[in-house]
Amino acid sequence: MKFREAVRDATLQALESDPTVFLIGVGIIDPRAVWGTLTGALEKFGPDRVVEGPLSENALTGMCVGAASLGMRPVLIHHRIDFVLLTMDQLVNHAAKWRAMFGRQQHVPMVVRAVVGRGWGNGPQHTQSHHALFSHVPGLKAVVPSNPRDAKGLLIAAIEDNDPVVYIEHRWLHEDEADVPTEYFSTPIGRAAVVRRGGDVTLVAAGPMVSESLKAAQALQNAGISAEVIDLRTLRPLDSDTILTSVAKTGRLVVADSDWAPCGIAGEVIARVAEEAFDALKARPVRITWPDSAVPSSQAIEAQFYPGAREIEMAAVQVCEKQKDDFVKSTIKHFEGPF
Amino acid sequence: MKFREAVRDATLQALESDPTVFLIGVGIIDPRAVWGTLTGALEKFGPDRVVEGPLSENALTGMCVGAASLGMRPVLIHHRIDFVLLTMDQLVNHAAKWRAMFGRQQHVPMVVRAVVGRGWGNGPQHTQSHHALFSHVPGLKAVVPSNPRDAKGLLIAAIEDNDPVVYIEHRWLHEDEADVPTEYFSTPIGRAAVVRRGGDVTLVAAGPMVSESLKAAQALQNAGISAEVIDLRTLRPLDSDTILTSVAKTGRLVVADSDWAPCGIAGEVIARVAEEAFDALKARPVRITWPDSAVPSSQAIEAQFYPGAREIEMAAVQVCEKQKDDFVKSTIKHFEGPF
Amino acid sequence: MTRRNALSPDLKRKLYFDMLLVRRAEERIQSEYHLREMRSPPHLYMGHEAVAAGVCAVLRKDDVVFPYYRSHGWYLAKGGDLDAMMAELFGKETGCSGGWGGSMHLIDLAAGVMGTSAIVGGTISHAAGAALSFRIRGRDSVAVVSFGDGAIEEGVFHETLNFSSLRKLPVIFVCENNLYATNTHIRDRQGRPEIHPHAERFGLPGVLADGNDVVAVHSEAAKAVARARAGAGPTLLEFQTYRIFEHCGINEDHELGYRTLDEVRAWKAKGPLEQGRHLVSEAEIQRMEAEIGARIDRAFAYARSAPFPTSLFAEGAAR
Amino acid sequence: MTRRNALSPDLKRKLYFDMLLVRRAEERIQSEYHLREMRSPPHLYMGHEAVAAGVCAVLRKDDVVFPYYRSHGWYLAKGGDLDAMMAELFGKETGCSGGWGGSMHLIDLAAGVMGTSAIVGGTISHAAGAALSFRIRGRDSVAVVSFGDGAIEEGVFHETLNFSSLRKLPVIFVCENNLYATNTHIRDRQGRPEIHPHAERFGLPGVLADGNDVVAVHSEAAKAVARARAGAGPTLLEFQTYRIFEHCGINEDHELGYRTLDEVRAWKAKGPLEQGRHLVSEAEIQRMEAEIGARIDRAFAYARSAPFPTSLFAEGAAR
Numbered sequence A, B: 001m002k003f004r005e006a007v008r009d010a011t012l013q014a015l016e017s018d019p020t021v022f023l024i025g026v027g028i029i030d031p032r033a034v035w036g037t038l039t040g041a042l043e044k045f046g047p048d049r050v051v052e053g054p055l056s057e058n059a060l061t062g063m064c065v066g067a068a069s070l071g072m073r074p075v076l077i078h079h080r081i082d083f084v085l086l087t088m089d090q091l092v093n094h095a096a097k098w099r100a101m102f103g104r105q106q107h108v109p110m111v112v113r114a115v116v117g118r119g120w121g122n123g124p125q126h127t128q129s130h131h132a133l134f135s136h137v138p139g140l141k142a143v144v145p146s147n148p149r150d151a152k153g154l155l156i157a158a159i160e161d162n163d164p165v166v167y168i169e170h171r172w173l174h175e176d177e178a179d180v181p182t183e184y185f186s187t188p189i190g191r192a193a194v195v196r197r198g199g200d201v202t203l204v205a206a207g208p209m210v211s212e213s214l215k216a217a218q219a220l221q222n223a224g225i226s227a228e229v230i231d232l233r234t235l236r237p238l239d240s241d242t243i244l245t246s247v248a249k250t251g252r253l254v255v256a257d258s259d260w261a262p263c264g265i266a267g268e269v270i271a272r273v274a275e276e277a278f279d280a281l282k283a284r285p286v287r288i289t290w291p292d293s294a295v296p297s298s299q300a301i302e303a304q305f306y307p308g309a310r311e312i313e314m315a316a317v318q319v320c321e322k323q324k325d326d327f328v329k330s331t332i333k334h335f336e337g338p339f
Numbered sequence C, D: 001m002t003r004r005n006a007l008s009p010d011l012k013r014k015l016y017f018d019m020l021l022v023r024r025a026e027e028r029i030q031s032e033y034h035l036r037e038m039r040s041p042p043h044l045y046m047g048h049e050a051v052a053a054g055v056c057a058v059l060r061k062d063d064v065v066f067p068y069y070r071s072h073g074w075y076l077a078k079g080g081d082l083d084a085m086m087a088e089l090f091g092k093e094t095g096c097s098g099g100w101g102g103s104m105h106l107i108d109l110a111a112g113v114m115g116t117s118a119i120v121g122g123t124i125s126h127a128a129g130a131a132l133s134f135r136i137r138g139r140d141s142v143a144v145v146s147f148g149d150g151a152i153e154e155g156v157f158h159e160t161l162n163f164s165s166l167r168k169l170p171v172i173f174v175c176e177n178n179l180y181a182t183n184t185h186i187r188d189r190q191g192r193p194e195i196h197p198h199a200e201r202f203g204l205p206g207v208l209a210d211g212n213d214v215v216a217v218h219s220e221a222a223k224a225v226a227r228a229r230a231g232a233g234p235t236l237l238e239f240q241t242y243r244i245f246e247h248c249g250i251n252e253d254h255e256l257g258y259r260t261l262d263e264v265r266a267w268k269a270k271g272p273l274e275q276g277r278h279l280v281s282e283a284e285i286q287r288m289e290a291e292i293g294a295r296i297d298r299a300f301a302y303a304r305s306a307p308f309p310t311s312l313f314a315e316g317a318a319r
């Protein structure tokens, strides 16, 4: 099943199994059905549960807060996460506060499903990630699936969760294919996954950087370095235990994030490890993140923007000094990336 | 001069010296004049340069982007930084992108001056800091004055800067008093200040946590620990050099931040040090931040919310193991805080 | 429908009682605030009482209200618990929000008082969402949101009116136009300082009425609620009223100079209790004063003796 | 003022030429897009040409326009450099935005084309800010912003109208109502699907005109600009027009089913070039086609041969 089909699968099954679930968003009844992730939803569940919204993201978000505070489970869909910036007041000042501010009598079980764009000159305003912003705020949860199975399981978990959850979906992954259980299931929020075992270095990533990390781990193996790869899956609450356990074993850490570095999730992972597993660290931890720049439109420089497997691999080799010489032999041949 | 008088001083001098500077915001012509920080501005410069805005923060922010892109230097004033969340689309998708997105032909010299509330049961929606959100985004700058002198110098620097700058003003500091030059001067953006010299541990802080760190340093001295205190002053771009130089000397790091930990500025400081000065670190770095919670209204539990000098002191002692025993003697007597 | 002469004696008593309860409760807050036991910023409702009392009198228990931060009147008129409200102002564990919200964040789910926001316009869209949930669930409840004349300057007001009209949602928008946002007059903020005309070009009715005349408020609210319940869609009600004391706090404020003492006096003269005086007899007022006084005494005693919340972390905060 | 018969021959030629230039340039983009050299999402203006041409014909060089992402027409009609525009679509260093923006982010400061946004409604408030800056500096320039029928659903549209009316700012709001937002019809998005009535209750004039009749557009724009320049304040102009090709991309899209081929054909029949045909002679059109063809050939050759930007970091990105 493809990633986008898994999103659809989760959506239709949630609508099917729980009458309080409804979809709302700008352009969700478009015949293109949000890259096919909603195909058939309108026909099956009708305009009361597949609610086309005007171009009023802020009000739609507040409506979800209101509906959720009366027991509904809205799923608010954005074609780009950049548009969520119009709704930060409702997400951060309202949805995130509702449970605490009223002495835990209220809760807001809503999902904001937002797509991250990339490629074909989408430019500075249609390619941001912003998962760090949501990870900062108590009262919000944030998940980032890296594969079709989690795309389904995490979306169902987000819909079942009683707190507001931001579900960050990388369009880049839409065509990825994998086995996905056809039945209704959920992937627990707040738990990272060790997706590859290794003993020399821990590679931590989320979303699209997971497959890059796995590619890097493969290349590292050729260089005689055994890398463990952790898929965070949830950014808030962050699963420190899984990370700390791994670093306790490897003593080395490389964190790859498809976002800017300052106050980002990669820095958060490093800070936690430095604070809580300092003695286990054998080498400096390293971040692989975006350059500190907007995403350019031109294909010529966009190619220089996104780091990938090679940058992760090179960083891992550097923190595993002992193998550095092997590395030069084993990987220099295919290291011709921009930086 | 008091902190709030220094803000006023900077504002009036900037209006005086540069005809492209104007003020805009909700309730800025209120007789209370934003806690006296604008007293006399309207009378002196009139309604075209002291522009009362309707309750339309998003539009006001976009108007500042438009005016700035035509060469004006708007200063947008918010009584609470919580309201800035209504303007994130204009700040992050527009102001922060304008220079890069048009090949550096455009720039947006605007200032967002936002006040952080605290105390008297202001509650979850009137007490947030959010400086981490602005520190995350390339194209924005963020400054946080900790004293009257910087309140003036950084505000003038922000107004003179050619990029959008978020000026974060802690109301808690409004009554603080210190000598401030009466002439027009600016404090460079992007440079931290070493406000106390010491050799055993580096205490990094910003805004209201600077005085707490200085108090802690005083108490640590009695415990035989010599603490160096760094006032970040600018959160973006962060002055790594000053921090790294200090940690290279002390080998120990405690970062205090009046904000939540995840993806916050304290974690960013620790991540940079861990990445760039790992070998210099003699002990685990420590964050002193807010609990992972909304700010409660009730005075009974609000008192448990804000960490201060004692928490910083205790953390510093912990990272300076050798002195731990002295510590117990020297500080246990006045350590009766909530945590 | 409820033309003045058609009001039942019970309804007349209820309308007056609810206004008087708010007035006396806030007067007590005023007189005891200096004791520094109530430590949250109070936005007094005094002067607006007829709006909450008149609207809530036509609502059912299963209808929900989304008051704004100036919420004491709505909380009480919709049937919120007075003891829990005072305990909240005192920051106590038994407060209606467990001490976490304070005066700006009252809630009483049993009474249909939904959470209030300190962000201007913050709950306008929440009410439309509640109305949408009634639609999806096939219920005939209605949602009511109150907000000031400043809130309509926030884009979300217009976004929400549009969607509510498009979907004919059972929601009623109640604007309490007291002429000022904090201390700035509406004519310094709005190109055309009238609220109700905003409804019409979204395709919903906009109504203007004297917000200090509880009978007029009740009558317009009754029409709007009937319309919403019948599935005919939302209504925008503009009620002209006036805030007697400072925007936030317990004092008079004409000395600030943004409004004159004469203006305040003129509005006080046509205040809701003054205009509503005809609804009840002298003897009834005596009885009401006695009952209300006793309730308020009890509520303050309750609030004073109630325990403070003990731990931030017990409430779920993580270290 | 410009009643139809009052248009000078030069003006008639200019209006038609500007529309034809946009049409032909976009047809070339269409025919060469498959070569995958232009890698940014094009929102074709074809069908809307009369709006940009008619409005820009009344503007001075020192007036500024804030087009939305469907900006090719505005960029060219206001005098933007065609070579730099094509180089931008090709992602080249000599593009009008240095290759950083692409089709959605054109700019030509010399011509008064301010930066465009890919966020719906993103520059509506920018134009008001520009107008405010003219006011503060005592200039008599005007600011014009264009946006679609969907943009008026964003709160910022209403916030900006209110402030602009309050301050009588020299700004003109041009709504290009093409009935659809992406593929959703206006009647599925708005409670009362008309744009111009939104102006009146903020206290500014709202005008409706045929956006495919360049003479009508020019005449309404002239009145609005004269009004703004005279200090009498803003105007909202609603121009009814129609997008001929898909929302984003180069193809027809009736097969998606959200609109019919008949609807598209009917609108094409009353398209801006068809309606404007009377403005010029056959011979003039021949001369124009020749000149325009040559310009476009040159622009594409220029764009093709221009260098790519070489380094992300040269442009100031930090590692």
Ligand SMILES: Cc1ncc(C[n+]2csc(CCOP(=O)(O)OP(=O)(O)O)c2C)c(N)n1
Pocket: B026, B027, B055, B057, B079, B083, B086, C070, C118, C119, C120, C147, C148, C149, C150, C151, C152, C176, C178, C180, C181, C182, C243, C247
């Ligand atoms: C979004 C936002 N902007 C500004 C404020 C600060 N503020 C609090 S109340 C208020 C005035 C609101 O006036 P109005 O809506 O007329 O209600 P009133 O207080 O007059 O009843 C303002 C500006 C806020 N709380 N939220």
Ligand SMILES: Cc1ncc(C[n+]2csc(CCOP(=O)(O)OP(=O)(O)O)c2C)c(N)n1
Pocket: A026, A027, A055, A057, A079, A083, A086, D070, D118, D119, D120, D147, D148, D149, D150, D151, D152, D176, D178, D180, D181, D182, D243, D247
């Ligand atoms: C704030 C925001 N929401 C949603 C989108 C996605 N989007 C891009 S164009 C568009 C439709 C806009 O329609 P309209 O304003 O009528 O302009 P048109 O494209 O029809 O000319 C949408 C929804 C966006 N870019 N920005």
Ligand SMILES: [Mg+2]
Pocket: C148, C149, C150, C176, C177, C178, C179, C180, C181, C182
């Ligand atoms: Mg008011």
Ligand SMILES: [Mg+2]
Pocket: D148, D149, D150, D176, D177, D178, D179, D180, D181, D182
């Ligand atoms: Mg349209």
